[in-house]
Amino acid sequence: MNWSEEWNSSIKESSYLKILNEKGISNNDFWKNLDYYDELMKYSGYPGKILDRISTFIFPEDILLDIGSGAGAFALPLSKISNKLIALDPSPYQLSILKSKAEADKCDNILYIEKEWKNVSKYEIGHVDYSLAAYSFFEDDIYSFLEKLIYVATKGIFLVFRAGRGDPLREYVYNNKNSVDFLHLYNILSEMGYIFNVEIFTSDYKLPLPFVYRSYPYSIKTEDEIFNYLNENNRLIKKQNFYEVLCQRKDALLYLIK
């Protein structure tokens, strides 16, 4: 099995890159449309214990790089326990959310870089103590993506990606299969000569039904079809005047301390 090739072709087919491609939407517009992403993550307890685990490695003098920081699920809390944090993301919208949260929390040690990782040279960033990428492996060449983030980090690397298929509802509403998970990353890294540690984090949570509908703005299924699917899979809990949906997420933290 060629893990890199498999990853490169699958990620285009199974991630939001497929939506960008099919609908002709820019990365920035996609995230603007998903402006409730933070709220959704909070329901699921993300980054929760993964963040706690990463935090155990960080010292106050450390410089961190968060590749694909988004609205700062990791970047904002990690900036509070480190010397400096570089938040890199190509989406000005995502970075603007992070900036306003950082301002509100009086975090002035974040450096913002509005770029794709592939457009940053190894030497532009210089060396950092730790590099991190969480659910941001959206480039054509995973090998170069990983190689560069390993190169720039002197103390260690943290990677976060799903363990398993993810929510089967996602496959249903978009009619595609999540064929890659953290094991692909693990195998690519070991072919590169790096054996990462792996820890799995599972979170069971409930989402209000309207929120589930909103979570899939580009769904090819109607709300009725989604309701029936959830019902048939015993995932609906009837409350007095609304429904909750049973959900689970499984994340893998891959880390290497140099």
Ligand SMILES: C[S@@+](CC[C@H](N)C(=O)[O-])C[C@H]1O[C@@H](n2cnc3c(N)ncnc32)[C@H](O)[C@@H]1O
């Ligand atoms: C699913 S969000 C994850 C955000 C955050 N890391 C987290 O775990 O919540 C993915 C982020 O990756 C960013 N992204 C997409 N392509 C990227 C690239 N080529 N380089 C760096 N970041 C990228 C997106 O703009 C988005 O903010």
